[in-house]
């Protein structure tokens with residue numbers, strides 16, 4: 138058997154292990170990925186709207202953003218948190234590092250699996266959003282592009298998660314939420330259309346550095362073409378670049394942590 | 398035939414470190430051999446095992462497993478080795494049996510085979526009733542046996558055991574030693590690191606003594622002991638009858654053939670005025686000296702309560718080579 142064939146088989150087995158473990162922890166996984174976006178959608182889309190504090194139609198703008206947020210952030214968290222733990226006291230990942238596949242592939246598997254979880258969490262938001270908001274006025278012909286953005290967003294989230302998870306030392310895990318996740322949540326254009334930020338130029342520039350912005354804008358532009366949005370090609374290009382840059386960076390950090 | 402393990406001029410310097418953790422280490426392990434890597438803490442044993450199992454990148458030198466260069470072809474090397482590390486690294490999201498099954502899957506062992514192997518190994522390691530136990534609920538000895546089972550399930554050519562009996566109770570240690578004995582009959586090459594002399598002496602076909610990242614000597618335990626200067630000893634227990642201990646050691650050292658005399662103090666529960674134990678290190682054969690020793694003590698009216706031939710242990714070799722300093 139060739140080395141490549143053996144590595145492909147080991148890669149599938151390592152991915153299978155992660156799918157198996159997630160399947161067994163499904164309820165806690167669902168709670169982890171759904172509570173926050175559902176609560177946000179409920180307060181901003183439903184409660185504030187009914188009280189008259191937000192304009193009618195805001196919920197429609199919010200829903201694609203929440204789907205994008207889930208794709209990117211769940212992928213990021215589900216790659217980075219387990220990795221920080223894996224490299225700390227438990228050292229569980231050693232079994233995978235000693236499996237017959239290149240260590241780079243183990244890093245890619247972590248990223249890919251985080252992205253799969255992000256994608257799954259994002260898909261779940263579709264029916265939940267429909268149920269909560271009653272109806273959506275989506276441009277259905279934009280759906281394929283929205284799904285493309287979702288897939289790229291999940292992969293970008295996994296890549297950023299790999300970078301963060303392999304770079305953050307375990308004792309800094311608390312700080313990670315405050316200085317990395319919170320800013321990513323609020324600068325990702327998921328609660329507002331980025332293209333309309335002209336009067337807040339500096340904030341618009343800050344948001345342009347967050348890969349999540351391109352997921353939100355791409356999805357919102359495809360599903361609600363009437364809302365001002367970034368050109369689609371910009372979104373795709375930015376997300377592909379984010380995947381490549383953070384993917385390479387993450388693999389580099391991973392190798393440094395995995396090999397002494 | 399290629400050696401199971403072939404290490405030559407291996408060097409590892411960790412980043413930001415000022416000295417080499419492994420410093421020009423060379424040794425070969427034959428197929429089917431149980432090789433003991435013996436050395437004090439910090440000698441570089443774990444680092445060497447890490448390099449040979451692809452987890453640590455060497456700074457320079459050669460490290461081959463069954464002829465495969467671990468640096469150049471790590472994937473092929475990983476199919477040939479297995480390691481039971483010093484610290485537990487079981488997969489805590491899986492139960493005991495699943496740990497074995499998934500490990501076997503990573504290594505491409507087919508479904509039927511891995512299920513029967515898992516059951517057989519759990520049984521052999523005394524874990525049959527722990528198959529569904531959570532990893533967190535296993536005792537130290539059980540975790541370690543599970544790690545051995547996991548290591549064996551993909552049919553490695555070389556098994557590395559890093560300080561396997563540290564922290565085990567005597568029963569668990571004996572059980573472990575028996576299992577290591579089984580590996581010998583199964584023809585698996587074993588490299589065992591330890592700082593426990595008795596263990597190395599009991600289990601190993603050959604022992605390499607390492608310190609400061611260098612191989613000081615390699616040989617069979619018996620050969621190492623025989624090579625020790627003053628390897629024969631005479632142990633005496635005497636009743637001083639008022640003679641000072643220094644005086645007794647002094648007069649015994651004057652006997653031709655005696656290298657030095659060590660005062661081991663009184664046996665447990667007795668006073669030094671009643672009884673003292675002495676160890677005489679001898680140049681050549683110890684036997685012919687029994688007579689002269691007894692005669693000399695008799696002359697000075699020191700009563701002998703026990704006089705016996707002792708023999709050096711691997712510990713003596715170890716201390717002789719690595720010194721008495723604390724690490």
Ligand SMILES: Nc1ncnc2c1ncn2[C@@H]1O[C@H](COP(=O)(O)OP(=O)(O)O)[C@@H](O)[C@H]1O
Pocket residue numbers: 397411412414418436437438439440441442443444445
């Ligand atoms: N990850 C590491 N980074 C830096 N130095 C290390 C690392 N691991 C071990 N060392 C150092 O390398 C030397 C050899 O350590 P080790 O191989 O663990 O010895 P042993 O297993 O024989 O006790 C020690 O001085 C130790 O402090």
Ligand SMILES: [Mg+2]
Pocket residue numbers: 439442443444483559560
């Ligand atoms: Mg060690």
